Amino acid sequence: MSSGVKYVHRLSGTQGANSEELTMSKCSADETPVCCCMDVGTIMDNSDCTASYSRVFTHRVDADETLAALSARARSVESEPCQITPTFTEVENGVRLDIDFVFACEAETLIFQLGLR
Numbered sequence: 001m002s003s004g005v006k007y008v009h010r011l012s013g014t015q016g017a018n019s020e021e022l023t024m025s026k027c028s029a030d031e032t033p034v035c036c037c038m039d040v041g042t043i044m045d046n047s048d049c050t051a052s053y054s055r056v057f058t059h060r061v062d063a064d065e066t067l068a069a070l071s072a073r074a075r076s077v078e079s080e081p082c083q084i085t086p087t088f089t090e091v092e093n094g095v096r097l098d099i100d101f102v103f104a105c106e107a108e109t110l111i112f113q114l115g116l117r
Contacts (some may be wrong), residue, residue, distance in 0.1 A: 046106045051113050053099040056091055063088060063097040070099060072115075077111045080104040 048104040053070060067086050074082045083102040088095055105108045 004117070016086070049103045049106050049109050051101045051109050053101070054096065056094055056096045058093050058094040061094050067099065069098060070101075073115060074101045074103075074112055077108050077115070078103060080110060082108070 033089060051074075055066070057066070071084050082104075083100075085100045085102075087098045089098070101109070101112060103112065107113075
C-alpha cells in the first residue's frame with residue numbers, strides 16, 4: 001500500500017481529530033474497497049470486441065433476413081463502423097449462417113449482446 005494512490009474518506013460532519021481517514025492503494029481485481037465492486041477496466045479491457053452468431057436455417061431467405069436484422073442492430077450501437085463478416089455454409093438441413101461482429105470497443109460488443117436477449 002505504500003506506492004498506491006491515496007484515497008481519503010472522511011465521515012460526514014466530522015473534522016480534525018475526530019475524522020476517519022482511509023488510505024488504500026489503487027483498486028485491482030484482488031483488492032476492492034467495497035464488497036462486490038471493482039473497476040470497470042478490470043472486467044472490460046477491450047480485449048474481446050467480437051460478438052459471434054451462428055444458426056442453421058431451413059431456407060436461405062430466412063438467413064438473409066436475420067443477417068439484415070442483426071446488421072441493423074449492430075449499426076445502432078456502433079461508434080465507428082462495425083466490421084460484419086457473414087459466412088453461409090450449406091448443411092444437410094439447410095444453410096448455416098455464421099456472423100462475426102467486430103466492434104470498436106468491448107462496451108459496444110456488450111451492449112449489442114445484451115440487446116439480443
